[in-house]
Amino acid sequence: MRKILAALVATTVLAGAAQAAEVFPLDRATILSGSPFDFKVEFDAVVKPEDVKITVNGQDYKAALGGQVEFIAEEKNKDKVLGSAVILRGVTIANAGDYKVEVSAGSETRNVSWNVYGTPDQAKAKNVIFLIADGLSVAHRTAARIMSKGMTEGKANGRLNMDDVPPVAFIGTSATDAVATDSANTMSAYMTGHKTAVNAIGVYADRTPASLDDPKVENIAEALRRQTKKSIGIVSTSELQDATPAAVVAHTRKRGDKADINGMLFDVKPEVLLGGGSAYFLPQSTAGSKRKDDKDFIKLFQDAGYKLATSKGELATVAGDNDGKILGLFHTGNLDTTLDREFLKKGTVGKFPEQPGLVEMTKVALDTLSKNPEGFFLMVEAANVDKMSHPLDWDRAVVDTIEFDQAIGVAREFAAKNPDTLIVVTGDHTHGVSIIGTVDDEKPGTDMREKVGTYAEAGFPNYEDTNGDGYPDRVDVSRRLFLNANNGPDHYETFRPKLDGPFAPAIQNEKKEYVANEQYKDVPGAVFVPGIIPKSADSGVHAVDDVVLQAEGPGAEGFRGYMEQSDVYKGLAEAFALGAKQTN
Amino acid sequence: MSKPVQARFNRRQTLQTMGLGLIASLPLLATGTRAQAANSDITFDELYGKVSVLGLEFSEKVKQLNGRKIAMRGFMAPPLKAEAQFFVLTEIPMSICPFCSTDSDWPDNIVVVYLGEKQTFTQPSQTIEVRGKLEMGSWTDPETGFVSLLRIRQAEYATV
């Protein structure tokens, strides 16, 4: 299928050409001028090196791209010969413009076009704060607003911080290999300006099985290091090696290469790293490590001048005492949700009781990074919006959206005092979730389904925030929002918040099929909901719907209308003038 | 998560109901040894003495039982391969599939079980009790590269 499509969209297909080579970067790629990338041609057949002809705007590719040509006579997947390949690593194109790449060898030909773009010489923004809630969909925003602020006679009783950041673009999130998408290729598109395949980060997905040899593209961290003296910060409630934070720095075909990704974090050395995933920092000899080597990244980072924090208290201490570099690791895996961390004390909070939240981490990151007179790029991720939407745990997803909104508040406060700061607020992809009304325990009977209020019967939910912390005092109120996914595995709908810990809708059987988790079967009023996606799926899946992108501050005009996710990078590059050298 | 409460391990009966031809060669639970058997029971909660961001430490109980016959209850994660020599014992049934999805991880507190003889796999929501020799320390499965810190070797299991 993939090959057929490739042939169909090829700019020119020579009549009679039986096979078509694949070229990376792909057709219609947009490339920041001067940014290094790997060029690769994959031939379907085994060809002779002397038969390979490649031109870039009519000029021989070796002269046009520079770099060392690597010819691979036979690429293989185990014993299967895949064809010959040509690779040039780390080439650059200095001048903006349209480039036509023409490839031929034997009966194979392929033409692709690239657009190389420059940026103004002068940066519009000194700082960029890129706030992303993984999986953020419109329903999360609406639910967060109603849960946090309440609603009277159809009007919200208050506004979220994100409600005052102008929505400026709809983002198309599809991957290069599928209309559907994941956090690896989506964040990678934001952070490199190149779309790629599901599960890939900072590379185009080539055909060889190895995950670390795929053609690389430059990411924003590398561009900032190359062109500026700005500081870089990564804050996430997930493991720091998880797809979204990884995409700021990493290159791999497989987002699961977390031990390798941790090494890439160390290579780039963002000045501020706050999140989970300490398991990948620990040498294999330490119990709890998820490495397969003896590298001690805690020590490596400390030796590189980082102050280490492993708890909320230590974070407060190092915030006031550091040399501009902080490594904060607060969990071996992902941080717990806000609902568990701050209110219910469930999940893994018993094991890791001292986890800070996104708001504290964002504050410390801004305090630290803003000491650099050259400015900074800070990526803040609310990871659990996605991690709780997958298991259909809407209360946890929405409460984490409120926390995300409070982190946006911190960023906006900073920008108010530092108007040379661009703020971007967005998701990386969406989920198939919507609010359809309320569940009202006071409605008659015991059948929970009959307590679902729709249209006029929905009324308004009765969440309260008596202490004014922005969070509802309880999520298990008698009339609560009813969120629903348009897909999922077999599961039991309980119509109630999961107060004992995150929802696990389905569990896997010996046939590797996910079946409804019987644990929820006897919850009074629970209804069996048959799944509508393959039985191999453990949870609800990402939606293909557009993401809303909001932006304010200098450079916000770079984001307008419908944009491919990869175009967002161009907006960031322009704001920072990444096409121009800013170090002397 | 409801923990298995009573349902004492009754080996012969369970094996019969499972219809397995496995020989009940080790009547560990003969009445006289019951108290002793209880001492060698270990739960998921008892595996680690210290849990921190900078690493976990095995509990004194695990250290004492290292190399000895133990019994432990949990859930069988679906096997990596049908013919795999081991399976993963987890505290709660697996609701994600770390072997299937590139970004999913195993929980921290898994125990790898190497069976003495082949046994049929159980339903994932079924609590099982595994008996065998406890082994502590990092080990990489030569066939799969799967790294484990705690194993039960020469193991057998029955549903509870």
Ligand SMILES: [Zn+2]
């Ligand atoms: Zn996701």
